[in-house]
Amino acid sequence: MPLPDLDFARFYDHAAITDFLTALAETRPELVCVHPITSTPEARPLLVAEITDPATGPAADKPGYLVHANIHAHELTTTHSALHLARTLCVPGEAVDALLRKVAFYVIPRLNPDGAEQALKTNASVRSRSYEREEPNGLVQRDLDGDGQVLWMRWLDPDGDHAPHPDDPRLMIRREPEDQGPFYRLVPEGEVRGADGRTPWLSDRRIDWNRQWPAFWQPEHVQGGAGDFPFSEPEMHAVGRWVMDHPNLFGMMGLHTGGNGVLRPSATRDDSELDSGDVTLLREVGAKGAELTGFPLFSVRQYCTSYSSDAKLWGHFTDWSYEHLGVLSFEIELGNLYNSAGQSTEDARTATPRQRDLAQIDVIRWNDEHGYGAFVDWRPFDHPQLGPVELGGWVRYRLANPALGELPKICEGTDAFMLHHAGLAPHLELRTDVASFDGGVHRVRAEVVNTGALPTQVTNQGAKLRSVRGVRVSLEPGEGMELLSRVAVHDVGHLAKVCGKREVEWFVRGGGEVRVTAGCARAGVAEVDGVRLL
Ligand SMILES: [Zn+2]
Structure with a gap:
């Protein structure tokens, strides 16, 4: 039975992900096992694929490497990258086979099945999950004209805060003093609850799950999207619990879309505030990631420092995984349609808000040229509360992802980085030596060596954490044998990378x-x- 092919011509919905993973597990049942971490509020299983070679032991007895994708609803192509890695691990080959003997992979292709389904099937604006609120004059996102999409609404208003792009009146830019009319209001397509004639506003409460991790979490009034408390969203709570139940995890990868980049910790601190050995490690592995993906390397802090923002991200995945768990973690931003239209991540970071607005022109030209369907032309619509408006504008999930046609190349790069990252796992080798003396007494010596590219604590941060236990070497005598030594178990602490060794x-x-x-x-x-002792 051949491995399932990944379809790069479309975005995957939940059913397609389930089908792909099921086919993968049926084709390589000896390697792949798929199970739900939890069930979402909309009753979709949140799936993880566990992939390892069981001939060398169960997954729990191997260093674990976690990949999660699509925590942000619209970042649908991250699922391609995760599924592509899962498939690559199932293609027999010397390097992959060797890796699966040493490492257990855990692939969560869609951490947010409900949000992604909403993004793909309705095109509504949603970060991870939105809770609708009933507010006076509040806008609730709805498909009004039955085309199956929540697009945008615009209407003429002399006091409107948007103006047409000087080179293409389909595009809306935020109004500045020098702009000439006509002026518009621009809001997502939807109905207004308790309309009072004023401009409606989107009143959803929006949660960003990548502000939900416990490290440096800050409440909503400090950082919007944080939620009520760390892991307050049920899926996040289940994933957090699942991670804590897998103490073998040494490396983690979060996949996102946005201006392309390889992102490393920290999201809150400058490098000078981190352990300098860990900063060196993060830079070295990150540089390899940049080389293999072709994307620039940033700390999350640098990535978020742009012309219009230098916000720290509280409750971020990279800080939780590094600061609280001491694992070696990264994120990859796979790109967006701006990248596909030829703009670099650096262009976006250094652009003024006005330049960002104007830069839409490159994307719409690229879209028109390729017939990509990322923009819907405005058409008149008679809104039940607002009167005559136009419906149209950007298709959010297409704009938020790199062009589908680029995915084969992008996935090759992300695979290469993740395989390299996972291949750094600490790895124990054990040798024994026996000497026999008079009276049936034997001395058993054991030498344990870490031949992996990372120390057994993984990072210096890991060495500070009591939860990250060192190496334990133990002897179990057979029936009728007597252990003369005081202890059967030796705690030998952590072992350095490559050739860290202890003898007991x-x-x-x-x-x-x-x-x-x-x-x-x-x-x-x-x-x-x-x-054997004789
Ligand atoms: Zn994201």
Whole structure:
């Protein structure tokens, strides 16, 4: 049975993701196991695909690498990248086979199934999830004309805060003093609750799940979108619990779309405030990511420092995974339609708000040329509360993602970076040596070596965390044998990268077989079974 092909010509809905993962697990049942982490409020399973070679032990006994995608509703092509990696791991080959013997992959192709389905099926404006609120004169997003999409509404108003783009009147730009009319109001398509004749406003309460992680979380009045408390959204709570139940996770990747870039911690601090060894590691691995994806490297803090903002992001994934868990984590921003139209991430970061508004012209020209369907021409509509308006404008999920045609190349790059990142896992090797003495006494020596590219604590931050346990080496004597040493278990602490080594020994009386194991959550388990003592 051939592996399922990934369809790069369309965006995936929940059913298509489920079908793809099911086909993958049916084709490579020995490697892939798919299960739900939770069920969403709209009753969709939040799926994770666990991929490893069980011949070298269960996933829990190996260093774990987590990839999650599509936490933000409109960032649908991140799912392609996650599914592409899952598929790549199922294509037999020397490098991938070796990696699956050492590492357990956990791929969450869509962390936010409900939000993504809403984005794709209605085109409504939603970050992760929106709660509708009944406010006087509040706008509730609805498809009014039955075309299946929540587009935009505009209408002429001498006091309107938008003006037509000087080079293309289909595009709306925010009004400045020098602009000539006609002027417009611009809001999402929807109905007005309690219309009082004034300009309606979008009154949804919008939650951004990438402001929901517990690290440096700040409440709504400090940072909009934060939610009531860390992990207050049910899916986030379930994912947080699931992560805490997987102490083997050493590396994590969050996939997003936005101006393309490889993003590393921190989202809140400057590099000078972080451990300098960790900053070096983040820069080195990040630079490799930049090389493999072709995207520029930023800290989240740098990425969010632009002409119009230098906000810190509180409650961000990279801070939680690095500061609270001590794992080596990154995000990749796969790009957006501005990138596809030829604009660089740097162009966007340094542009003034007016330049950003004007830059829509490149995107609409690209869209027109390629017939891409990211913009719907304005058409008149008689609004029940507002009277005559026009419906049209940008299709949000198309604008928020890179062009579908670029995905094969983008996914090749993200695969290469994630395979490299995962390949850095700490890895334990164990050797034993036996010497025998008079009276049936044996000395068993064990040497445990970390041959991975990362230390067993992964980061210096990890070494500070009590939850990140060091390496434990233990001996189990067989039936009828007597352990003469005081302890069977040695805690040898953390092992440095590449060749970090410790040696321990036990004395045992009697003949038979002993079992020696070395283990550490983030470096996996190594064991030598059946050491014969004669
Ligand atoms: Zn995002």
